[in-house]
Amino acid sequence: MADNTNSTNEKQQFYRKKHKEEMKHHVLTFAMMIAFTLIAFGLVIAGVSPMFTIPVILILAAVQVLFQLYYFMHMNQEGHEMPALMIYSGIFAAILTVLALSTIVWW
Amino acid sequence: MADDMLKSTNLPQNPERATLEGRNKFMGFWFFLGGETVLFASLFGTYLALKNSTVDGPAANEIFGLELVFLMTIILLTSSLTSVYAMYHMKNNDPKKMQLWLGITVALGLAFLGLEIYEFYHYVHGYHFGYTTSAFSSAFYTLVGFHGAHVAFGLGWIISLMVRNAKRGINLYNAPKFYIASLYWHFIDVVWVFIFTVVYLMGKVG
Amino acid sequence: MSATVKKAGFGATLWEYLTTVDHKKIGILYLVAGMFFFILGGLEAMLIRIQLIKPDNDFISAQFYNEVLTMHGTTMIFLAAMPLIFALMNAVVPLQIGARDVAFPFVNSLGFWLFFFGGVMLNVSWFVTGAPDAGWTAYAPLSIFSEGHGVDFYAIGLQISGFGTLMGGINFIVTIVNMRAPGMTYMRMPLFTWTAFIASVLILFAFPALTVGLFLLTFDRLFGANFFDPSMGGNVIIWEHLFWIFGHPEVYILILPAFGVFSEVVPTFAKKRLFGYSSMVFATVLIAFLGFMVWAHHMFTVGLGPIANSIFAVATMAIAVPTGIKIFNWLFTLWGGSIRLTSPMVFALGFIPTFTIGGMTGVMLGSAAADFQYHDSYFVVAHFHYVIVGGVVLGLFAGIIYWWPKMFGTMLNEKLNHWFFWLFFIGFHLTFFVQHFLGLMGMPRRYWIFLEDQGLDFFNLISTIGAFFMAAGTILFLYNVVVTQAKGVKVSGDPWDARTLEWAIPSPPPFYNFKQEPLVRGLDPLWIEKTEGDGKIKPAEPLGDIHMPNNSFVPFMMSLGLFIAGFGVMFQGSYWILAVIGFAITAGSMLYRSFKDDLGYHVHKEDLEDEKGDGSNG
Numbered sequence: 001m002a003d004n005t006n007s008t009n010e011k012q013q014f015y016r017k018k019h020k021e022e023m024k025h026h027v028l029t030f031a032m033m034i035a036f037t038l039i040a041f042g043l044v045i046a047g048v049s050p051m052f053t054i055p056v057i058l059i060l061a062a063v064q065v066l067f068q069l070y071y072f073m074h075m076n077q078e079g080h081e082m083p084a085l086m087i088y089s090g091i092f093a094a095i096l097t098v099l100a101l102s103t104i105v106w107w
Numbered sequence: 108m109a110d111d112m113l114k115s116t117n118l119p120q121n122p123e124r125a126t127l128e129g130r131n132k133f134m135g136f137w138f139f140l141g142g143e144t145v146l147f148a149s150l151f152g153t154y155l156a157l158k159n160s161t162v163d164g165p166a167a168n169e170i171f172g173l174e175l176v177f178l179m180t181i182i183l184l185t186s187s188l189t190s191v192y193a194m195y196h197m198k199n200n201d202p203k204k205m206q207l208w209l210g211i212t213v214a215l216g217l218a219f220l221g222l223e224i225y226e227f228y229h230y231v232h233g234y235h236f237g238y239t240t241s242a243f244s245s246a247f248y249t250l251v252g253f254h255g256a257h258v259a260f261g262l263g264w265i266i267s268l269m270v271r272n273a274k275r276g277i278n279l280y281n282a283p284k285f286y287i288a289s290l291y292w293h294f295i296d297v298v299w300v301f302i303f304t305v306v307y308l309m310g311k312v313g
Numbered sequence: 314m315s316a317t318v319k320k321a322g323f324g325a326t327l328w329e330y331l332t333t334v335d336h337k338k339i340g341i342l343y344l345v346a347g348m349f350f351f352i353l354g355g356l357e358a359m360l361i362r363i364q365l366i367k368p369d370n371d372f373i374s375a376q377f378y379n380e381v382l383t384m385h386g387t388t389m390i391f392l393a394a395m396p397l398i399f400a401l402m403n404a405v406v407p408l409q410i411g412a413r414d415v416a417f418p419f420v421n422s423l424g425f426w427l428f429f430f431g432g433v434m435l436n437v438s439w440f441v442t443g444a445p446d447a448g449w450t451a452y453a454p455l456s457i458f459s460e461g462h463g464v465d466f467y468a469i470g471l472q473i474s475g476f477g478t479l480m481g482g483i484n485f486i487v488t489i490v491n492m493r494a495p496g497m498t499y500m501r502m503p504l505f506t507w508t509a510f511i512a513s514v515l516i517l518f519a520f521p522a523l524t525v526g527l528f529l530l531t532f533d534r535l536f537g538a539n540f541f542d543p544s545m546g547g548n549v550i551i552w553e554h555l556f557w558i559f560g561h562p563e564v565y566i567l568i569l570p571a572f573g574v575f576s577e578v579v580p581t582f583a584k585k586r587l588f589g590y591s592s593m594v595f596a597t598v599l600i601a602f603l604g605f606m607v608w609a610h611h612m613f614t615v616g617l618g619p620i621a622n623s624i625f626a627v628a629t630m631a632i633a634v635p636t637g638i639k640i641f642n643w644l645f646t647l648w649g650g651s652i653r654l655t656s657p658m659v660f661a662l663g664f665i666p667t668f669t670i671g672g673m674t675g676v677m678l679g680s681a682a683a684d685f686q687y688h689d690s691y692f693v694v695a696h697f698h699y700v701i702v703g704g705v706v707l708g709l710f711a712g713i714i715y716w717w718p719k720m721f722g723t724m725l726n727e728k729l730n731h732w733f734f735w736l737f738f739i740g741f742h743l744t745f746f747v748q749h750f751l752g753l754m755g756m757p758r759r760y761w762i763f764l765e766d767q768g769l770d771f772f773n774l775i776s777t778i779g780a781f782f783m784a785a786g787t788i789l790f791l792y793n794v795v796v797t798q799a800k801g802v803k804v805s806g807d808p809w810d811a812r813t814l815e816w817a818i819p820s821p822p823p824f825y826n827f828k829q830e831p832l833v834r835g836l837d838p839l840w841i842e843k844t845e846g847d848g849k850i851k852p853a854e855p856l857g858d859i860h861m862p863n864n865s866f867v868p869f870m871m872s873l874g875l876f877i878a879g880f881g882v883m884f885q886g887s888y889w890i891l892a893v894i895g896f897a898i899t900a901g902s903m904l905y906r907s908f909k910d911d912l913g914y915h916v917h918k919e920d921l922e923d924e925k926g927d928g929s930n931g
Contacts (some may be wrong), residue, residue: 015120016199023195030188037184040308041177050312061304065297072191073293079124082490083137086517090141093518093605094148097558101152104609104617105550112912127491131416135487138517142479146521149558153529153540153551160539160546238538242546245538249529271908280910 029071036060115276118200123286126279136287140294147298150250151305157246158310164240167247167310170230176307179222180299186215187296190289197285202276205285209269212292216262223255247306254302257295264288332864334418335824339425340403341720344713346429347396348791353436354388355787357381362744362780365773368765375761379446380463382759384435386449387467390563391474392432394705398570399425399481401712402509404720406485408815408822409506411494411831416487417480418862419911424481426872431474434879438466448759450560453541453552457533462883468531469879473872475520475527482516485509494814495853496833500594503813503837504587505712507594508573511601512566518605519562526555535882550615557608565604568700569597571708572639575661578711579643581811582658583650586837589642596635596642603632613684622681629679636672640665655809656730660711663738664704671699674749689759692752698745710737710790715809722820724804729793733786740782747772812840817850825859828852828921859916867902874898 040057070076075084112126119125124133158167193208227248230236238248265288272281321329330338360381364372373381407415415421438444445467447456456464489510493502502510530552532538539545541552580587587593609617609625643665652658674696678684687693710733717725751772756763763769807816814831815822817839829852835841842848878895881888 011120012200018120019195019198023192026188026191026195030184030191033184034181037177037180037303040304041173041180044308044311045173053312054309057304057308061300064300068187068293068297068300072187072296073290079121080137082134083141086138086141086486086514087144089514090144090518094144096605097145097148097522097554098152098155100554100558100609101149101551102155104621105156105548105554106616113910131487131491134491135416135420135483138483138486142483142517142521145518146525149522149525149555153525153555156548156551157540157546160548162546238536239545242539242542242548245532245540245547249532249538249540267904267907280912284907 026071029067033064033067036064112280113275113278115200115202115278118277118279118282120198122198122200122277122279122282124283126283129279129283132283132287136290140290143294147250147253147301150253151301154246154250154306157242160242160246162241162243164244165234165236167243167306168313170234170236171307171310173307173311175222175226176303179219179226180303182215182219182222183296183299186212186219187293189215190292194286194289197277197282200277202272205277206269206273209265209285213262213265213269216258216265216292220255220258220262223251223258227252251302251306254295254298257298261288261292261295264291329864331869332422332866334414334422334862334864336403336407336415336418336421337720337822337824337826339421340400340405342425342429343396343400343403344720346425346432347393347400350388350392350432351397352787352791354385354393355784357385357388359780359784361385362777364761365763366777367774368767368770369762376443376446378761379448379759380439380444383445383448383451383463383467384439387435387445387471388432389701390449390567391471392428392435394567394701394709395478396428396432397709397713398512398567398705399428399478401505401570401574401709401716402481402485402513405712405716405815406506406509407488407492408719408818408826409503409813410489410492410497411814411827411833412488412492413826413859414862415484416491417484419865419868419906420480420484422865423868423871424477424484426868427477427480427875428474429477430872430876431470431472431477434473434876435466435470438463438470441466450556451530451552452556453530453533453547453549454543456530456552457541465531465534465883468527468534469883472524472527472531473875473879475523476875477872478516479520479524482513482520485513486517489513494827494831494833496838497814500591501833501836501838503573504576504590504593504597505570505573508569508576508597511597512569515562515566515569515601515604519559519566522555523559523563526552526559529555531882535885550612553612553615554608557611558605561608561611562601562604564697564700565600567705568708569600571664571705571712572597574708574712574715575643575664577811577813578657578661578715579646580837581715581809582653582655582661583647584653585646585650586812586840587642588645588648589638590836592638593642596638599635600632603628603635607632610679610681610684613681614688626679626681630676633672633676640669640672656725656727656734657711657715659731659734660707660714663734664707664711667699667703667707667738667741671696671703674699687752689757690752691748691756691758694758695745695748695752698741698748702741702745707738710734716815718804718808718820719815720821721798722803723797723801724808725797726793729789729796733790733793736782736786736789738786740779740784740786743779743782744776745779747775751776807839812837814838814850817842825861825916828859829856830854856918856921858918859921860913861916862913863911865906865911867906870902871899874900874902 040060043053043056069087074080124130189208189212193205193212196204196208236244238245268284268288330342333339360373361378364370364378403415403421407413442461443463445451445463447459447464447467451464451467489502489506529538529540533540533542539547541547541549543549576587576593607625607629609621610629613622643661674692678687678693678696714725714730717723751769754768756769763773804820806819808820809816814833817831818827831838831850832853838850842850874895874897876895877898878892881890881892881895
């Protein structure tokens with residue numbers, strides 16, 4: 001064990017560095033998410049035409065969610081193949097559900 | 108082996124996935140979130156189907172105030188970042204800082220919940236927009252309320268984790284628990300992103 | 314908990330089952346509870362058939378008929394078929410992939426108790442204000458305006474048992490993803506494990522829609538919400554969509570594991586490896602994928618418009634393709650095999666033509682234009698009984714008989730099994746084949762009586778006679794179970810000369826399943842060792858300590874809490890106190906669970922060496 005301590009320490013140092021690097025990305029991601037939110041609210045408050053606003057804010061929301069999933073929830077790291085598969089399957093089922101309920105409800 | 112689970116030294120890089128139990132929790136929770144996606148999609152779909160069914164009650168663009176929603180959004184987004192900080196310190200095996208950031212997350216979550224309760228109170232008493240007013244009001248309160256209930260549950264979860272592990276370090280037994288609680292918290296944020304976009308912003312646009 | 318077999322008194326055994334987290338015991342719990350509800354649903358079916366034995370019958374009242382009809386459907390789908398599938402999955406899947414338990418033993422137990430209390434809740438309604446009476450689909454607005462608390466019991470009871478099912482589903486996905494033995498790649502998994510996996514994925518994505526639907530129904534009925542009340546702007550079609558977004562994948566959740574059972578039984582008793590293994594896997598995945606895009610074929614007559622109807626009709630018919638692939642693969646597996654007509658095999662052979670008929674009427678119903686004629690007639694009743702009884706129930710019985718030795722260490726009497734099959738099978742076709750014609754003649758489903766001299770009398774009589782045959786068969790099966798267990802003659806670990814991993818260990822398996830993790834060298838691992846090795850599975854690790862989870866009473870308490878709370882929410886007023894107590898019990902149990910470390914315990918190497926057997930997993 002005693003011999004390992006040094007290499008373990010080095011490893012820990014390496015990890016810490018790596019974590020720090022990741023954290024920087026996270027803060028950057030956060031800044032972009034805030035920016036997107038500002039744009040979305042700004043478009044609505046400025047009263048831009050709904051034909052333009054609605055698709056844009058939906059895309060901004062989708063991108064923001066991908067940031068959450070891939071950076072904050074670490075889906076970009078290895079070992080997330082099955083989670084990604086299941087999340088995308090869930091999104092597939094979700095899109096079908098929303099599509100059906102917002103179009104074919106026989107009004 | 109059982110003792111190793113509770114040791115706080117020499118943690119591997121991803122302590123939340125270092126044991127089979129941890130990997131199971133990690134996987135299982137992600138899959139659960141996949142199911143939650145469909146749960147909220149069903150609520151969103153219901154809301155979209157009923158958003159114009161206001162009957163005699165107020166409509167979306169008459170009641171929503173964007174200032175409050177913006178504030179709530181910023182608070183919840185920030186709490187997502189603070190929980191990332193908590194996980195950063197967990198991976199660095201720094202339990203004190205982790206607890207601190209979790210504490211900040213909880214405080215922001217409570218602020219969000221408080222504002223949401225104020226918002227609902229305001230709708231009910233200021234606009235006579237109750238749960239039973241119209242199909243639209245039922246759908247609105249159910250969708251946003253489900254999200255609020257998730258926030259409340261998440262707060263209870265994180266607080267009980269903090270209390271339980273207040274006097275001990277991070278180990279292979281509790282690291283997965285902290286990690287999936289933070290996943291849950293991010294997911295709450297994911298849902299909110301769609302709520303503020305689809306319910307509030309699109310409601311305001313018309 | 315010692316590693317050796319112990320003789321325990323009744324109290325100790327009961328406590329063991331109330332607290333167990335062992336997948337094999339939970340499998341037995343699911344089996345017993347599922348059979349209980351199956352018999353209950355069967356009795357309800359008998360009441361329906363007796364009422365319809367002759368025109369203008371007054372055996373039971375119209376209201377009671379509605380209740381019986383609703384409870385028959387609800388019980389059979391949610392409380393009989395689902396748990397029996399979970400019984401097989403629990404008993405078999407961990408053994409087939411070489412795991413010592415499921416991924417979350419505690420959650421497994423919680424899933425069972427939630428299901429159980431949900432089922433009890435539904436049936437308490439018989440004694441309190443009457444059972445649900447709006448059909449198993451509980452279409453709004455009928456379900457909104459149904460009087461009494463019947464539909465409340467439906468909504469809350471199914472909600473509770475639905476949580477349990479969802480947990481069970483996630484549990485099995487994780488088990489199969491994370492806990493396969495060394496060498497057990499995805500494409501070496503037995504077909505039953507594959508179908509259990511895919512069915513669990515379907516549970517994960519289908520049940521949340523039901524959860525939401527049931528919440529909306531509950532809120533409408535109990536808290537004055539307006540989702541399904543058109544006068545307040547509500548829309549009843551939302552319920553239909555949510556119900557069938559869940560409901561259609563649900564039928565695949567039921568049938569896929571049955572397909573899996575037959576894919577185990579047919580190769581074993583044809584003594585050939587499964588024909589087209591990879592196409593079987595592909596077909597399973599494809600059925601699941603398509604299964605999510607066809608739900609609106611239940612709603613053709615709603616008036617969704619020709620475009621929507623056409624899309625869903627085409628998607629529906631497309632499912633016949635992967636299903637056909639499966640049917641042909643079974644036939645080709647049989648071709649040239651040295652077939653042994655054991656009772657599971659006879660069930661499989663009975664299943665193939667029966668299910669094919671059900672599939673064909675399914676394609677007929679799937680063509681939207683023709684469906685306007687068939688809709689809500691006995692043709693539909695005949696169709697879904699052909700796929701659910703002819704597919705799921707035959708599959709479940711084949712599976713129960715096939716894995717009975719593995720679960721209990723005894724062998725059901727083969728002669729009685731054959732008698733059971735023939736009574737049940739002939740009875741089934743007598744009951745339901747004629748219903749196709751009743752439907753085409755215009756007899757609507759769900760009606761309390763029919764009029765005489767409309768050409769419906771004779772076929773209804775035949776149908777009722779058939780039902781009695783099915784009942785007789787089921788009674789014979791129960792008799793067989795009792796006699797077999799009373800005699801208690803033990804059998805070997807591999808009484809069928811089978812192919813997969815679960816047959817490499819003793820029957821019933823020790824509580825840790827595998828002494829050493831097995832090494833899997835290919836598809837049908839045991840058969841490979843029988844033909845190329847010494848017939849014993851090689852271990853993948855040296856003998857070591859085995860980590861086991863602790864028993865827990867907490868799942869029972871959590872479920873009990875929700876059960877009690879359900880009554881409070883339902884009756885309100887001064888009964889709110891029940892909700893407070895119930896939720897407090899559940900929340901308290903959850904807190905207790907999170908505040909007490911549960912690290913499990915270890916079975917030590919030395920104790921394992923004392924165990925009988927040669928240490929080779931055999």
